[in-house]
Amino acid sequence: MNKIKLLFKIGYVYHKAAFDPVIELALNNPKYEVWFSLDLEKKRYFLFDFPFHSQMIAKWQELGYRFTNETRGFDIVITGDTLRNSIDYGKTLLCFLNHGTGIKTILYRNLARVPHDKYQIFVEGQHRVEALKRSNRLGKSEVHLIGLPKLDFFFQGRYDNKKKMLVSLGLDPDKKTVLFAPTYKPTCLYQIKDDIFAQTREYNLIIKLHPYSWMGKYAPHRQHLIYERRVKKYSHAVLLPFDDYNIVPYYAVADTLISEASSTIFDFLALEKFGIVFDLPCETLNHSDGEPLLEIDNRTFLKDAFPHIHSGKDIKAAVEKATNPTEEMIQKSAAFREHLFYKLDGRASERLIEKMEQLYDEGGHENIPTLKNS
Numbered sequence: 001m002n003k004i005k006l007l008f009k010i011g012y013v014y015h016k017a018a019f020d021p022v023i024e025l026a027l028n029n030p031k032y033e034v035w036f037s038l039d040l041e042k043k044r045y046f047l048f049d050f051p052f053h054s055q056m057i058a059k060w061q062e063l064g065y066r067f068t069n070e071t072r073g074f075d076i077v078i079t080g081d082t083l084r085n086s087i088d089y090g091k092t093l094l095c096f097l098n099h100g101t102g103i104k105t106i107l108y109r110n111l112a113r114v115p116h117d118k119y120q121i122f123v124e125g126q127h128r129v130e131a132l133k134r135s136n137r138l139g140k141s142e143v144h145l146i147g148l149p150k151l152d153f154f155f156q157g158r159y160d161n162k163k164k165m166l167v168s169l170g171l172d173p174d175k176k177t178v179l180f181a182p183t184y185k186p187t188c189l190y191q192i193k194d195d196i197f198a199q200t201r202e203y204n205l206i207i208k209l210h211p212y213s214w215m216g217k218y219a220p221h222r223q224h225l226i227y228e229r230r231v232k233k234y235s236h237a238v239l240l241p242f243d244d245y246n247i248v249p250y251y252a253v254a255d256t257l258i259s260e261a262s263s264t265i266f267d268f269l270a271l272e273k274f275g276i277v278f279d280l281p282c283e284t285l286n287h288s289d290g291e292p293l294l295e296i297d298n299r300t301f302l303k304d305a306f307p308h309i310h311s312g313k314d315i316k317a318a319v320e321k322a323t324n325p326t327e328e329m330i331q332k333s334a335a336f337r338e339h340l341f342y343k344l345d346g347r348a349s350e351r352l353i354e355k356m357e358q359l360y361d362e363g364g365h366e367n368i369p370t371l372k373n374s
Contacts, residue, residue, distance in 0.1 A: 003033040015080035015099035017246040021152035021349035102263030124148035147348030155346030159252035177204040179254035183262035184212040184219035188278040195312025205237035256322040305332035
């Protein structure tokens with residue numbers, strides 16, 4: 001029997017975190033011939049982009065991962081972002097698993113740019129199903145509700161050894177842990193660059209910057225330099241390196257998380273933990289064409305479930321509140337979780353594979369775009 005040729009179009013290393021549970025299932029299934037593509041990783045210096053070969057790639061190759069620059073000949077392609085050149089992939093079942101869920105509008109904007117493509121879009125909850133339909137940007141694409149594969153390993157208990165991980169980071173396992181995970185744009189990392197350290201002295205502090213904060217292309221190198229310089233002065237804090245691509249293990253050790261519009265604040269809700277939202281002036285946050293950067297005003301997102309702050313001076317009090325939630329916070333959080341997520345049971349990747357195979361068997365691999373997207 002011929003194997004199904006499956007390509008994971010990763011794009012950037014950090015996209016792989018969203019795929020890992022699906023990748024594991026595919027690699028362990030003899031019906032698949034699994035390949036990987038990673039072609040967007042670059043760092044910018046002095047206005048020039050240079051290819052960046054992450055050390056992680058060599059480790060994956062040692063594990064048997066096969067990388068390719070080919071686009072043709074794959075029965076199924078799974079991507080974490082829309083493709084600029086989907087026609088180059090020929091006849092294939094084109095599957096979309098968002099590399100980062102959340103409240104940004106980039107997913108809908110990207111779909112609008114590829115109206116001739118047909119994606120099978122796998123989403124995490126009923127909210128996303130409704131939002132995609134309301135956007136009027138689906139075009140030929142179809143939506144499938146399966147849950148959030150990115151969190152499967154968490155719910156399977158694979159990151160339960162919290163003490164071991166904290167000790168490996170040089171942190172105190174007897175203290176509560178704050179995870180700071182800002183996005184690169186719009187971001188709060190400039191506003192709280194000093195307060196985040198001063199206000200968390202009684203806790204462990206783990207800082208996980210967005211990968212773009214290290215790459216110099218979409219955000220300046222100043223973003224990571226700010227934290228590299230400051231973290232050296234604080235024994236209770238660690239800055240995770242650029243190559244540490246997967247934030248999910250750090251969700252497991254964190255007692256609370258601070259962010260603003262990152263997908264991390266969205267994910268953290270799923271874990272029945274309580275994060276802290278840094279409020280942004282959303283009325284001023286727009287793309288160059290005037291469309292808002294955020295789908296939901298982050299000042300109202302998860303209101304009454306997660307504490308909201310608008311100054312770094314409020315961090316200490318917010319951490320105390322988030323790690324000791326009230327009954328109202330617990331109830332509000334549960335209601336948000338019910339709407340935003342589907343079956344948080346560690347089996348979303350299984351449902352994705354099952355639906356993908358059904359679509360493939362029904363002839364979905366015959367669908368290809370007929371025109372180049374502008």
